Amino acid sequence: MNGGGLTKVPDSLISPSIKFPKITVEREEISGFRGHFNRIVSHKVDWETMNKGCKNWIKNPLNMAFLLWVSCVAISGAILFLVMTGILNNVLTKKSERDAWFEVSNQIINALFTLMSLYQHPKRFHHLVLLCRWKLKDVSMLRKMYCKNGTYKPQERAHMLVVIVLLHVNCFAQYALCGLNLGYRKVERPNIGVAICLVIAIAAQAIAGVYCIVSPLGKKYTFEFDEEAQDQKHTNGVAQLKSSCLISLEKEYSSEHEPEWKGGLLDLCDDGVSMTPLYLLCGFCVFGWNMERLGFGNMYVHIATFFLFCTAPLLIFGLAATHFDNEIIKEALGLTGVALCVFGLLYGGFWRIQMRKKFNLPANHLCCGNPAVTDCAQWLFCCWCSLAQEFRTANYYDMVESKFCKAAAVLPLQHDDKVIQLSISSSSILLGKEGCSQSSKVDNTVIINNFMKPPVTSTIQREDSNIL
Known part of the structure; x- marks a missing residue:
């Protein structure tokens, strides 16, 4: 007792009969937490479904190519890091060897990222053209690419322009970085220029991705009356018009x-x-x-x-x-x-x-x-x-x-012991503002006794009559 209060007894002075139940309770709490965690993991993670999904993902040729690209970048990046930090100095004892490995890894990484930019740039140019043209079909395609759920967003055209410009900046910065790596040798290469191009290329790609999430493009909106409803109405009208034209081709x-x-x-x-x-x-x-x-x-x-x-x-x-x-x-x-x-x-x-x-x-x-x-x-x-x-x-x-x-095959028409064979050429449907028009060509051929003869032009004879 100290001043009417209770003092804490040290653990060393506690009797074993009291300490043992205390340790038992703590172990039960820990084991209970582990069991609860294992139950959560077992319920949340379906390993069989995940394994099946990974197998389906890797079967896609594009995913296989991307995985190979990531593997090459990771291996080259690891070698570059090990050489820069000096971890491989015991293996690569000569400075010339370390410089060679550094430059090889650097050139491979530069080539891989440049190729990725080149492969994606035609599509990005196409998206810029669609954004400038801004027709109904173009808007629908761009929304699928940049808008969440592919729906209408407020001021979506301006926000898409920001993202597409950033992606173009990423490509051009990578091209500049590639030019510095290929145009200069290691001792002559301007490090400041390389650093600036590298930062711009990485930052532009990262900002574009974040902007797609935090901007209205990555949010969900509900409107009572919006442009999307008007676009959908116009799209439904075109679809009905198109289906009515297709009925005539059945x-x-x-x-x-x-x-x-x-x-x-x-x-x-x-x-x-x-x-x-x-x-x-x-x-x-x-x-x-x-x-x-x-x-x-x-x-x-x-x-x-x-x-x-x-x-x-x-x-x-x-x-x-x-x-x-x-x-x-x-x-x-x-x-x-x-x-x-x-x-x-x-x-x-x-x-x-x-x-x-x-x-x-x-x-x-x-x-x-x-x-x-x-x-x-x-x-x-x-x-x-x-x-x-x-x-x-x-x-x-x-x-x-x-x-x-x-x-479709057209059956011959029988008429007065003559066979009329109709051959229908390919038709085309033209959809425009005025509606739809169908252009087709029908050739009539009369077959008599297995010999093809041109059709006889019909004539109208008029008899003269006396008018009283």
């Missing part, structure tokens, strides 16, 4: 539920002498035009992206190889650029997969029993033949509502 077209590839993979000459040089000399243009008419995006974006996939790696890695005197490093960087250019043909294989899935075309299980692997292999080892087959298939069928259709 008798002329029949949906092809099981379409086939037109011709074999090696039937390159079936398209005629005029088309074969076009495949060989202007394959990027043919590919882009074919993708646009099949509904897979803008033609110019496909042309530019495919061209960059097949040429940019060789240029960048070839220029990086000039910074080294070691022949082994030069050959390794050069062969890396060539390999990436060859694997750039997989861009065509990816869109062949999308074409096959969208239009229900027959799959080929030749490679590893996997149709996707076979599609990529066909583009990798026979790119012109694959392009020709896709082009022929798109020409053979008519496109109606993003489906492959064929002209």
Whole structure:
């Protein structure tokens, strides 16, 4: 007792009979907390579903390429960090060796980020064009890309402009950084310029991502009367107009539920002498035009992206190889650029997969029993033949509502022992402000005794009559 209060007894003076129950209670509390935590983890995390989702994610060719890109960046970045911090000084005893490893890692990282910017830049330019044009279809596409839930946002055009400009700044800053890395050797390279370009490139990308979240683009709004309702009303009107026009084609077209590839993979000459040089000399243009008419995006974006996939790696890695005197490093960087250019043909294989899935075309299980692997292999080892087959298939069928259709067969009409054969050519639907118009060509042919004769022009004879 001290001044009428209770004093705390030290733990060393507490008897074991009192201390043991206290320790037991504390252990039970800890074990209870662990059990509660384990129950939360077991209920919240479905490992089987997560494992299945990861497998489905990795099966996507784009995700596989992105994972490979991240792995290369991580390995090169780790080597660069270890050399800069001196951790590898015991392994790389000479300064020349450390400088070589530093420069190789730096050039690889620079090339990988530059290639990523080049591959994305055509699409970003396209988004800028859509933003300037700002038509109904353009607005819908931009909302899907930059707006949460793809819905209308207040002042969305201005906010989208901020994001798109920041993404362009990211690309141009990366190009400037690439120019400094490729244009100067390590001892002559301006470190201040490299630091400024690096900061701008990283900051622009980060600010664009954060802006999409914190700005009205990343928020959810509810309006009683907004522009989205007007756009939706106009869209519904166009859809009704389009469907009414399509009804008139039901008798002329029949949906092809099981379409086939037109011709074999090696039937390159079936398209005629005029088309074969076009495949060989202007394959990027043919590919882009074919993708646009099949509904897979803008033609110019496909042309530019495919061209960059097949040429940019060789240029960048070839220029990086000039910074080294070691022949082994030069050959390794050069062969890396060539390999990436060859694997750039997989861009065509990816869109062949999308074409096959969208239009229900027959799959080929030749490679590893996997149709996707076979599609990529066909583009990798026979790119012109694959392009020709896709082009022929798109020409053979008519496109109606993003489906492959064929002209419906018309039965012959019997009349006075004559057979009238009607042949209906492909029709086109034109949608505009005035409505829809259908243009079709109908040729009438009269077949008598298996000989084709032109139809006889009908004449009207008038008899003269006496007028009293």
